[in-house]
Amino acid sequence: MVGNSDHVVKTLFLDTHGEQLYTSILEKDLEGMAAKRKHSKYVSRRSHDWLKVINWKETEVYLTGYKKKDFGWLCAVKRGDRMVPVGVLEYGGSTEQRKAWLSTKPPLT
Known part of the structure; x- marks a missing residue:
């Protein structure tokens, strides 16, 4: 496994409490999070196993x-x-x- 370096940082993760994490993301007005099935492998395309959970924002432009x-x-x-x-x-x-x-x-x- 690769460790942290100037170019790579190990992603933090939680096994549980995803909904509480998302609530905290909303409260802190952060961009969002990634959610994945625990044993799924990374693929370089959209996948039902890897999801972007976005804190959508609206504004008048x-x-x-x-x-x-x-x-x-x-x-x-x-x-x-x-x-x-x-x-x-x-x-x-x-x-x-x-x-x-x-x-x-x-x-x-």
């Missing part, structure tokens, strides 16, 4: 633009009287919704 290649909406949040860019929404909306938005957007000059 403004769509301020878009990326043409690899479509995505540019998002910003309002801080005081300024709009601050926060990221790209790549998986929001269906293909039909994206096409509808592109057909109604004002032309870029």
Whole structure:
């Protein structure tokens, strides 16, 4: 077994009390946790044996633009009287919704 180093850190784990751990994650406003079947092996794809349990967050964002290649909406949040860019929404909306938005957007000059 590999020990801790500058590049590898052994993952902490619990055999029980997963629900209590998740409650604590929510209380501390952490990102989430990984849950796995105890004797499952790691695979480099999605698996029913390994789950990401996410502490989803919601906020109001403004769509301020878009990326043409690899479509995505540019998002910003309002801080005081300024709009601050926060990221790209790549998986929001269906293909039909994206096409509808592109057909109604004002032309870029």
